[in-house]
Amino acid sequence: MIVIVVILALVLLGLGFEMLLVLGVPALAWKELAHGTLPDAAVVQKIVGGIDHSTLLAIPFFIFAAHLMGSGQIARQLVGVVKALIGHTRGGIGHVVVGGSMAFGSVSGSAPATVAAMGRMVYPEMRAAGWSDRTSLGLLVASAETALLIPPSITLIVYGWITGTSISRLFAGGLAVGLVLGLAFAAYVSWQARKQGVTRGPRLGWGARGRAIWDAKWALGMPVIILGGIYSGTITPTEAAAVSVVYAILVETLVFRALDLRGLVKVTEDSAINTAIIFVLLAIGGLISFFVTLAQIPAGIIAMLEAANAGPVMFLIAVNVCFFIAGMFIDPNSTLLVLVPPLYPVAMSLGIDPVHFGMVVTLNVCIGMITPPFGLDIFVASSTLEKPVSDIIRGVWPFVLVNILVLLIITYVPGVSLLVPNLIFG
Numbered sequence: 001m002i003v004i005v006v007i008l009a010l011v012l013l014g015l016g017f018e019m020l021l022v023l024g025v026p027a028l029a030w031k032e033l034a035h036g037t038l039p040d041a042a043v044v045q046k047i048v049g050g051i052d053h054s055t056l057l058a059i060p061f062f063i064f065a066a067h068l069m070g071s072g073q074i075a076r077q078l079v080g081v082v083k084a085l086i087g088h089t090r091g092g093i094g095h096v097v098v099g100g101s102m103a104f105g106s107v108s109g110s111a112p113a114t115v116a117a118m119g120r121m122v123y124p125e126m127r128a129a130g131w132s133d134r135t136s137l138g139l140l141v142a143s144a145e146t147a148l149l150i151p152p153s154i155t156l157i158v159y160g161w162i163t164g165t166s167i168s169r170l171f172a173g174g175l176a177v178g179l180v181l182g183l184a185f186a187a188y189v190s191w192q193a194r195k196q197g198v199t200r201g202p203r204l205g206w207g208a209r210g211r212a213i214w215d216a217k218w219a220l221g222m223p224v225i226i227l228g229g230i231y232s233g234t235i236t237p238t239e240a241a242a243v244s245v246v247y248a249i250l251v252e253t254l255v256f257r258a259l260d261l262r263g264l265v266k267v268t269e270d271s272a273i274n275t276a277i278i279f280v281l282l283a284i285g286g287l288i289s290f291f292v293t294l295a296q297i298p299a300g301i302i303a304m305l306e307a308a309n310a311g312p313v314m315f316l317i318a319v320n321v322c323f324f325i326a327g328m329f330i331d332p333n334s335t336l337l338v339l340v341p342p343l344y345p346v347a348m349s350l351g352i353d354p355v356h357f358g359m360v361v362t363l364n365v366c367i368g369m370i371t372p373p374f375g376l377d378i379f380v381a382s383s384t385l386e387k388p389v390s391d392i393i394r395g396v397w398p399f400v401l402v403n404i405l406v407l408l409i410i411t412y413v414p415g416v417s418l419l420v421p422n423l424i425f426g
Contacts, residue, residue, distance in 0.1 A: 005030045019334045024284045030291050043287065050286015051279050054238060055161050059278060061241030062152050064271040065248045066108035069222070070117045071267050072252035072259050077219035078103040079121055084212035087201035091186075091193035093125045094135075096201075098143045098185045102178060105147030106223045107244065109154045111369050112380045114144035119384045130198045137387060138395030141377045142403070143185055145366035148332070149178030152226055152237060152244075155332055155362050158282070162289070162340045165354040167237045168230055172421040173355045175227075177363060177410055184406050188398065218251045231424055278333060285337030298345035305346065312350045316411050319343060320364060327368015331376055335365055352414075359410055359417040367403045370396050 009026040017025075031043055069075045079100035086095050097118060104114050119140050126136040148155045151171035160167040192198075204212070213220070226244055229235040235243065252259045259267065292298070305315060322343075326335045340361060347357045369377045372393045382389045410416055 004033065013329060019331060020280055020284065022330070023281065023288065023334060023337065027284060027287050027291060031287075046287045046290045047283045048286075050283040050289075053161055055157065055167060056279070056282065058152070058157050058167075058238040058241040059154055060271070060275040061238075061245050062109045062154055062157075063274050063278075064268070065222075065241070065244040066110045066113045067267045067271045067274075068245070068248040068252055068259070069104075069107055070113050071263060072248070073256040074107065074219040074222060074248065074251060075104050075117045076121060077216040078107070078223075079118070081212055081216045081220065083201070084204055084209045088203035089190075090200060091189040091198055092201035093122060093129045094131060094139060094189040094193060094198065095186055097122055097126065097139050098146075098182050098189060101143035102146045102150050102182050103223070105144070105150040105153075105178070107152075107226060108147055109152040109157075111144045111147045111366070111377055114147040115141060115377045115380045116384045118144065119381055123385055129201070130196060131192075132196060133391065134395040135192055135196065135398075136395070137381060137385070137392045138397070138399050139185070139189065140385075141370050141375075141381045141392060141396050142399030143182075144377055145369055145403070146178045146182055148362055148366050148369070149174040149181060149359075151175055151230065152241065153362070154278075155336070155365055156358065157237070158333055158336050159340065159358045159361060161282075162285070162336060163344050163354055163358070165358060166425075169355050169421040169425055170358050171230060171237065172424050173359050173417045174362065176420040177359045177417055180409070180416060181363070181366075181403070181406050184402050185399070188402050218255050221251070222247060281333050281337060285333075288337055289341040292341040297342040301342060301346045302349050305350075312352055313412070315346065315350055316352075316360060319347075319360060320407065320411060323361065323364030324367060324371070327365060327375075328371050329374050330368075332365040332368060335368060336361070353418060355421055356414045356417045360407070363403070363407050363410055367400060367407065370403075371400060372396075 005026045008029055009022055012022045012025060028043075031038060079096065082099040082103055083096045086099055087093065089095050100122065101114050101118055104117055108114060123136060123140060126139075127133065147153070151174055153171070153174050156170040156174050157167060159165065160170050222244060225247060226240045229240050229243070230237055249264070253264065308314075322339060323335060326339060330338075344354075344357065348354065369375055372378065375396075378389060378392050378396065381387065381392050
C-alpha cells in the first residue's frame, strides 16, 4: 500500500505538479486505500488541525518582517555595518557576503529572501573586486543557507511544531551551527581570495567603524529585539515575531521613509501569498503525520534497525542520505513534512537529543536549497541576477562539499549543537 502511494507521489513530482498536489493526492489516496472507513470529517479535522497551533503564528510575522526589511533600508544598513567591520580582510567583499547573509538571516529567517536581497546589493561589488563569476554566484547562493539556521529560522519553527521541541532551544542550537557554517564558508573564501588574487577592501579606522554602527542603530535594533528578547526570556519567539513586524513598519515608514502606503500594501500582499503557500503545505503535513502514525511506520523502522543491529551512527547516516536525496527534488518544508514524522520517533528511541536531531535535519535542508536539479535558492538567484541556472550550478558545487564537511561534524559531534542551548537553558 505504501509503495503505491510513494510511486503516485513520484509520478506527480516527475510530471511537474505543484507540491500541494504531490503531497495531498497521495495522502488522500492512502486514506481511500488503507482507511476507507475513516469519515471524511476526520480527514478535514486533521488538515485544519495541522495549522491550528499557536507556534505557527510566528511564521507569517517573520515572513512579513523579512519582506519589509528587504524592501526598505534595514537589510542594506545591516550589510553596511558588516562591510565596515570586516570589508578590509583578505577576500573583502566575499567575507561581507557571508557576514551580511548571517546578519540578514538574523532578522528574516528566509533563505530565498536573503539570496534576493544580498544578490542585488553585493554581486556587482564582488565582480568589481576581482571575484570570478562562478565563485560570486556560488557564494551568494550558499551563504543564504545560514538564514535557515541563524534565528529566527522558519525551518526551525516548522521542525519544532512537528516534533514539539522547544523553539527557544532550537534557536540557540541554530545560532551555534549557523556560526560554524559561516566560519567554514569564510575559510573557503580566504583560500579562494589568495587563489584568485582578490583585492582587499579599504580599512576603516575605529572612528569610521563606530560611525557606521551608530548610523545603523535603527537597523541593529531588530536583531537585538528578536534575539535579546528570546534569549533573555522576556518574550516568546511568537511575540518576538509580532514585535519585529511593528518595529520594521515604524522604522521603514517613519524613520527611513523607505516605504510609502503603496509600497506597504505591496509588501503585505507578497507576504500574504508566501504565507498561504507555506500554510497549505503545513495543513497537508498534518494529514500525512496522522497517516504515518496509523501505519506504524516509525515502529517498523525501529524493528528494522534492531534486526540489523544498527545504532545511532548508522541511523544518522541513513537520515543524511534520505534528506540529501529528497532535498534535490522537493522544497524544504515539504521535505520536513514527509521525513520528520516517521524518523523523529526513531531518533528519540535511539537516545538522540531532539535539538541535535533538529540541527542535522535543518542543515540537510540547507544543502537541499542549493543542490541541483531543483535547489530553490539556485532559481531565486537566477531570477534576481538574470543569470543562467547552469552558471549558478557550476559555482555552487564547491560550497556543497563545504556543507557536507560541516554536516559530518554536526552529525557526529552533538556538543556543537547542544553547547549554546545547555549554556542558556541548562
